[in-house]
Amino acid sequence: MYKIFLCFRYLRSKAMPYLAVLGVALCVWLLLSSVSVMSGFLNKIESAAKGLFGDIVIESAGERGIAFYDEFIREITAKDRGIAEIEAAEPFILSFGMLRVEGDRNFRQHVQIAGIRLPGRADVSDFEDGLFVQANIAAPTFDPSLKKVIAAIERQQQLMRKIVQREFAPQLEKLSPAKRKLVLEHWTTLHYLSDPNLSPEKKQLLRQLANAGLLQNEALLSLHSVKKRQAELETLQAELAKAEARKTTETELDELREAIDDIIEATGMEQPAYRVILGLGIPGLSFRTEKSETVRYLVPGHRIILYVFPLGKRFSPTDISPNIHKFSIIDDSCSGVSSIDNKLIYVPFKTLQKMNNMAGEYDAENPNVLVSPARCSQIHVKVRGKRLSERELRKISAEVQRAWLDFQQRNPQATLTPVSIDTWRQRQVQVIGPIEKQRTLVAIILGFMSIVAVTLIFVILYTIVVQKTREIGLLKAVGASSRGVAGLFFLYGVIISLVGAILGTVGGYYTVKNINTIQDWADELFGLRVFTRQTHMFAKIPNDVDWTATWIIMVSSIAVGLIGALLPAIRAARMQPVEALRYE
Amino acid sequence: MNKHDETKMKTKTKIKQPLIRVKDLHKTYSLGRVSLEVLRGVSFEIAAGEFVALYGHSGSGKSTLLHMVGLLDRPTSGIVHFDGINVAKLRSGRRNSIRCNDVGFVFQFYHLLPELTVLENTMLPGMVGNSILRWPGRKKALRLRAMELLDELGVSDRLKHRPRELSGGERQRVAIARALIHKPKLLLADEPTGNLDSKTGQKIMDVLLRYNRQHGQTILMVTHDEELAEEVSRAMYIKDGRLVSG
Numbered sequence: 118m119y120k121i122f123l124c125f126r127y128l129r130s131k132a133m134p135y136l137a138v139l140g141v142a143l144c145v146w147l148l149l150s151s152v153s154v155m156s157g158f159l160n161k162i163e164s165a166a167k168g169l170f171g172d173i174v175i176e177s178a179g180e181r182g183i184a185f186y187d188e189f190i191r192e193i194t195a196k197d198r199g200i201a202e203i204e205a206a207e208p209f210i211l212s213f214g215m216l217r218v219e220g221d222r223n224f225r226q227h228v229q230i231a232g233i234r235l236p237g238r239a240d241v242s243d244f245e246d247g248l249f250v251q252a253n254i255a256a257p258t259f260d261p262s263l264k265k266v267i268a269a270i271e272r273q274q275q276l277m278r279k280i281v282q283r284e285f286a287p288q289l290e291k292l293s294p295a296k297r298k299l300v301l302e303h304w305t306t307l308h309y310l311s312d313p314n315l316s317p318e319k320k321q322l323l324r325q326l327a328n329a330g331l332l333q334n335e336a337l338l339s340l341h342s343v344k345k346r347q348a349e350l351e352t353l354q355a356e357l358a359k360a361e362a363r364k365t366t367e368t369e370l371d372e373l374r375e376a377i378d379d380i381i382e383a384t385g386m387e388q389p390a391y392r393v394i395l396g397l398g399i400p401g402l403s404f405r406t407e408k409s410e411t412v413r414y415l416v417p418g419h420r421i422i423l424y425v426f427p428l429g430k431r432f433s434p435t436d437i438s439p440n441i442h443k444f445s446i447i448d449d450s451c452s453g454v455s456s457i458d459n460k461l462i463y464v465p466f467k468t469l470q471k472m473n474n475m476a477g478e479y480d481a482e483n484p485n486v487l488v489s490p491a492r493c494s495q496i497h498v499k500v501r502g503k504r505l506s507e508r509e510l511r512k513i514s515a516e517v518q519r520a521w522l523d524f525q526q527r528n529p530q531a532t533l534t535p536v537s538i539d540t541w542r543q544r545q546v547q548v549i550g551p552i553e554k555q556r557t558l559v560a561i562i563l564g565f566m567s568i569v570a571v572t573l574i575f576v577i578l579y580t581i582v583v584q585k586t587r588e589i590g591l592l593k594a595v596g597a598s599s600r601g602v603a604g605l606f607f608l609y610g611v612i613i614s615l616v617g618a619i620l621g622t623v624g625g626y627y628t629v630k631n632i633n634t635i636q637d638w639a640d641e642l643f644g645l646r647v648f649t650r651q652t653h654m655f656a657k658i659p660n661d662v663d664w665t666a667t668w669i670i671m672v673s674s675i676a677v678g679l680i681g682a683l684l685p686a687i688r689a690a691r692m693q694p695v696e697a698l699r700y701e
Numbered sequence: 702m703n704k705h706d707e708t709k710m711k712t713k714t715k716i717k718q719p720l721i722r723v724k725d726l727h728k729t730y731s732l733g734r735v736s737l738e739v740l741r742g743v744s745f746e747i748a749a750g751e752f753v754a755l756y757g758h759s760g761s762g763k764s765t766l767l768h769m770v771g772l773l774d775r776p777t778s779g780i781v782h783f784d785g786i787n788v789a790k791l792r793s794g795r796r797n798s799i800r801c802n803d804v805g806f807v808f809q810f811y812h813l814l815p816e817l818t819v820l821e822n823t824m825l826p827g828m829v830g831n832s833i834l835r836w837p838g839r840k841k842a843l844r845l846r847a848m849e850l851l852d853e854l855g856v857s858d859r860l861k862h863r864p865r866e867l868s869g870g871e872r873q874r875v876a877i878a879r880a881l882i883h884k885p886k887l888l889l890a891d892e893p894t895g896n897l898d899s900k901t902g903q904k905i906m907d908v909l910l911r912y913n914r915q916h917g918q919t920i921l922m923v924t925h926d927e928e929l930a931e932e933v934s935r936a937m938y939i940k941d942g943r944l945v946s947g
């Protein structure tokens with residue numbers, strides 16, 4: 118009983134234990150927040166990498182690509198003969214091109230163009246998670262319902278109104294109620310808020326918002342006209358299909374096709390084959406507010422023109438003439454990794470295959486003879502189960518390798534260049550490697566700091582034990598056992614480290630959770646910006662607390678307290694009461 | 702062995718045996734190569750209810766002897782019987798429990814814990830002797846006993862004070878209260894007045910005498926003051942590690 122009682126009395130009566138608690142708390146706090154943030158980065162890279170490309174990527178060297186991909190996919194995903202661990206696999210084409218915006222002469226932006234199949238893509242990656250119109254829809258397509266598209270744009274406009282209300286509250290205040298209403302309803306009247314006292318940043322924001330609003334309205338207009346003529350388009354398409362089946366005259370078919378083209382021209386909405394999902398972050402197509410909200414200039418309903426430089430086949434450097442086509446924006450995708458979001462756009466697989474000259478070619482005279490098979494540039498493989506270790510993934514990857522070699526022996530035409538099969542981690546090694554090293558380094562540095570904590574607890578306890586020599590003697594004189602006295606000081610050390618660990622963990626938790634706000638404060642107060650979007654690839658500092666690390670840190674800091682308390686406790690236990698009590 | 706001792710004790714208590722029996726006690730300290738024989742064959746008995754003074758010059762081995770009797774130290778050779786039990790052979794757990802429940806110590810320098818109040822200091826042996834599970838059940842009775850003792854000793858108005866706020870005489874009273882909290886069979890006092898002026902010292906002495914007379918408290922008191930030794934029922938004189946009759 119006296120152990121606990123005295124322990125708390127000792128804790129209360131001295132400043133030193135508070136110091137020790139603080140020391141431990143500091144160590145835990147620093148360790149936890151830095152390890153969490155770094156693990157956060159790693160996790161983000163992992164989910165982003167896997168989110169886009171799946172767990173294992175099969176890629177051919179060069180641009181010639183992989184043929185018979187569907188056959189191979191069928192083989193490895195087959196129920197009984199395939200590789201059991203594989204859940205799904207999808208072909209993928211990556212090409213390069215230039216993007217222009219319809220109606221804007223000056224805008225041009227080079228992009229990477231990904232050819233994907235929907236909804237198959239959702240089976241191998243988390244692509245669907247970051248979509249704007251089809252957010253978290255299990256089976257996204259290039260042809261979502263118009264209702265959803267319009268709803269998404271309206272959501273966006275809602276957000277913009279919120280921004281206006283937040284950023285221009287004083288200006289809104291000054292307007293008459295009627296005008297205020299107008300401003301919040303019509304983007305054309307946003308200039309009412311303009312006021313000579315506005316800072317240049319606010320002026321720019323106002324211009325950007327007005328611009329975005331107007332552009333979005335154009336898209337909405339186009340979408341509404343699509344809606345109006347949707348039924349008409351659908352009947353024409355049905356007729357065309359029937360006519361094609363009937364093998365009627367070319368003129369009749371052409372007439373139907375022209376009628377369809379007319380509708381497309383009038384509404385401005387391309388057919389599903391020519392629709393694009395933009396990466397959210399392509400420069401000039403959206404902007405970001407200070408509070409990290411994204412406002413889009415281009416939304417679904419707008420059209421872009423894509424120049425694809427066909428690298429797939431018969432490539433001669435002196436003569437790259439791009440394949441050009443108009444595409445309607447139908448959605449956008451945000452993976453959270455800015456280096457991906459600022460240059461990738463997604464178009465239907467077949468369309469890109471054609472535009473990249475990777476489509477199958479048949480003999481002109483005998484259309485049943487395959488001259489050159491259709492190709493893709495990569496195959497993305499999704500493995501069953503979550504968070505497989507690298508070792509497990511490599512094992513599966515080796516199996517895929519074996520399957521591929523076997524497949525290629527039977528189909529020599531499958532690739533003309535070597536094929537590499539890598540896990541997502543192998544592909545991201547340049548990014549992940551340094552961060553993992555940094556994390557280890559930080560853990561080591563801070564681990565050394567915990568030695569400081571041990572020393573602190575040790576010194577404090579030792580001083581107390583020496584100071585309390587006579588009291589320890591007295592305790593033994595009134596019947597306390599050696600073990601009991603040791604327990605008292607042990608408990609003391611444990612409480613110091615436990616309280617320190619808890620404080621540090623709570624502190625670390627809140628630091629990590631609010632790391633972005635803290636960063637903003639530091640930026641505002643001292644102009645200190647450690648984290649920039651460009652260098653770190655992400656929009657935000659990851660703020661997930663690494664719970665495994667938390668447990669390890671907590672347990673080890675308590676262990677540290679025990680170690681620090683060990684020697685003083687032993688000394689206290691060994692103390693002979695007679696000697697302790699003898700002299701004043 | 703323990704059981705054997707206990708049965709022996711039971712049979713022997715019938716023939717009214719002494720509370721303390723010390724036989725041919727030796728204690729040697731070895732300081733490097735030199736060994737210092739502090740006690741050289743001490744034998745004596747103390748019956749229950751006696752107030753025995755042990756006096757001798759400083760350095761004559763009085764405290765050493767007291768510590769042997771009070772189970773704070775183990776002799777080099779010789780036997781100490783405490784209430785019929787040969788304590789030299791006991792496990793340390795049993796020795797701790799005897800120290801806690803059957804022996805009370807009063808020291809020259811009080812040895813109160815500065816972090817604890819007067820009341821808490823008095824109750825300390827109770828806290829040491831009871832596990833955390835038993836403590837809540839015992840706390841109330843102990844508190845009452847402590848208050849009663851402090852009242853008898855005239856320090857009941859200082860219950861919440863810290864030792865450093867008390868005078869030397871008051872501190873020693875608290876120390877006596879602490880020693881008596883478990884109604885020990887034996888009270889050991891090592892120069893209890895050694896650090897006090899003679900008037901205060903006499904008052905402490907009176908307290909001890911009163912407890913001896915009123916409650917039949919067995920006391921062994923160490924002193925180097927011959928005068929104090931005369932006030933008690935029996936005095937033993939120690940010289941050069943041996944008891945000298947007289």
Ligand SMILES: Nc1ncnc2c1ncn2[C@@H]1O[C@H](COP(=O)(O)OP(=O)(O)O)[C@@H](O)[C@H]1O
Binds near residue numbers: 759761
């Ligand atoms: N732990 C020890 N080691 C060595 N010598 C000791 C030790 N304890 C006591 N002594 C010596 O034993 C002698 C007796 O000490 P003590 O019993 O305290 O005397 P008294 O209480 O009569 O003054 C002294 O000379 C003292 O120096």
Ligand SMILES: [Mg+2]
Binds near residue numbers: 760763764
């Ligand atoms: Mg002495």
